[in-house]
Amino acid sequence: GENVEQHPSTLSVQEGDSAVIKCTYSDSASNYFPWYKQELGKRPQLIIDIRSNVGEKKDQRIAVTLNKTAKHFSLHITETQPEDSAVYFCAAWRTFGSGTQLTVLP
Amino acid sequence: DTAVSQTPKYLVTQMGNDKSIKCEQNLGHDTMYWYKQDSKKFLKIMFSYNNKELIINETVPNRFSPKSPDKAHLNLHINSLELGDSAVYFCASSQVWGARNTEAFFGQGTRLTVV
Numbered sequence: 001g002e003n004v005e006q007h008p009s010t011l012s013v014q015e016g017d018s019a020v021i022k023c024t025y026s027d028s029a030s031n032y033f034p035w036y037k038q039e040l041g042k043r044p045q046l047i048i049d050i051r052s053n054v055g056e057k058k059d060q061r062i063a064v065t066l067n068k069t070a071k072h073f074s075l076h077i078t079e080t081q082p083e084d085s086a087v088y089f090c091a092a093w094r095t096f097g098s099g100t101q102l103t104v105l106p
Numbered sequence: 107d108t109a110v111s112q113t114p115k116y117l118v119t120q121m122g123n124d125k126s127i128k129c130e131q132n133l134g135h136d137t138m139y140w141y142k143q144d145s146k147k148f149l150k151i152m153f154s155y156n157n158k159e160l161i162i163n164e165t166v167p168n169r170f171s172p173k174s175p176d177k178a179h180l181n182l183h184i185n186s187l188e189l190g191d192s193a194v195y196f197c198a199s200s201q202v203w204g205a206r207n208t209e210a211f212f213g214q215g216t217r218l219t220v221v
Contacts, residue, residue, distance in 0.1 A: 032207040043196065043212040044149065087147055093207045094139060094162075094200075096149040 002027040006090050006097030014105050019077045021100045023090035026071065030092040033066060033073050038087045038099075047088075048075070080104045109133050112197045112213035119187055120221055127182045127216045129197030138180040139210065140172060141196040149196070155180055156202070187220045194218070 003026040013019050025033075031052040036044035050057045050064045050073065057064050061080075066073040077084055085104045090097040112129040119125050131138065139162075140152040154162035158174045169185045180197060197213040 034209050038147075043214050044210075045212070046209040049209060089149060094151055094154065094210065096141075096151075099147045099149070101147075 002030060002092050002095040004090060004092050004095050004097040006100060008100060009098065010101045010103070012103045012105060013080050015080060015082060017080055019075075019080055019084070019102055019104075021075045021088055021090065021102075022072065023074070023097050024070075024072050025092040025095075027092065028068075028071065032093045033064070034091050034093075035064060035075050036089045036091065036096075038089065040086075044089060077102075082106050108214075110197060110199055110211050110213040112195075112216055114216060115214060116217050116219075118219045118221065121187055121189060123187050124183070124185045125187060125218070126184070127195055127197075127218075129180050129182070129213055131178055131197075131199040131211070133199055133201075133211060135199040135201045135211075136177055137200050137202050138174065138177070139198045139200075140180065140182050141198060141212075143194040143196060143215070145193070153180075153182075184218075187218075189220050192218055192220045 006023045034049035037047045038044040048062050048064050050066050061078045063076045082104050087099045089099050110131045137156045139154045141149050143149050152166045153172045155174045171183045174180045194215045194217050196215050198210040200210045201208050
């Protein structure tokens with residue numbers, strides 16, 4: 001089955017700095033890579049996704065890149081704000097990475 | 107008008123008891139899932155149903171039995187509860203168009219505490 005690895009497990013940045021979270025997957029047939037944000041006590045919610053026929057996608061301060069050859073994808077958040085503090089999960093369709101606790105320090 | 111709703115939100119029960127968690131989605135999706143989120147926040151898929159048929163059954167103890175009476179509902183029954191079953195259980199649904207997968211919509215979660 002699919003295996004998704006995510007790094008780092010925790011990430012602290014100063015407000016206004018950028019944050020990068022990286023994931024790798026094992027199944028070369030995977031074609032859909034969503035990213036979810038989970039605030040404390042809440043449900044995971046999609047923030048951005050990318051399909052295997054695209055190398056990069058951007059939505060305001062959030063961008064995702066995909067390298068199919070390396071089976072590697074990353075989330076980039078620019079100009080971080082305190083409300084970005086949450087746990088972020090990458091996924092290869094329905095298999096989730098282990099999560100990254102992002103803390104944005106004011 | 108909640109898209110994916112699960113009940114109850116909290117469940118505290120003693121070891122050895124049997125309990126059920128119910129899930130309903132009004133999105134018209136064909137695929138539903140159960141995930142377990144442990145204290146370390148790992149989100150691990152337990153089961154996946156497509157049009158009422160079981161398509162994924164990860165290495166979950168057979169004390170856990172999902173039931174899908176129709177494609178809008180996926181319930182989870184747990185027998186002989188153990189301390190290690192304490193976790194947050196999320197129901198989710200998504201639509202799969204042939205080979206085109208889409209995002210999962212999650213319920214609000216059920217925090218199960220076994221004492």
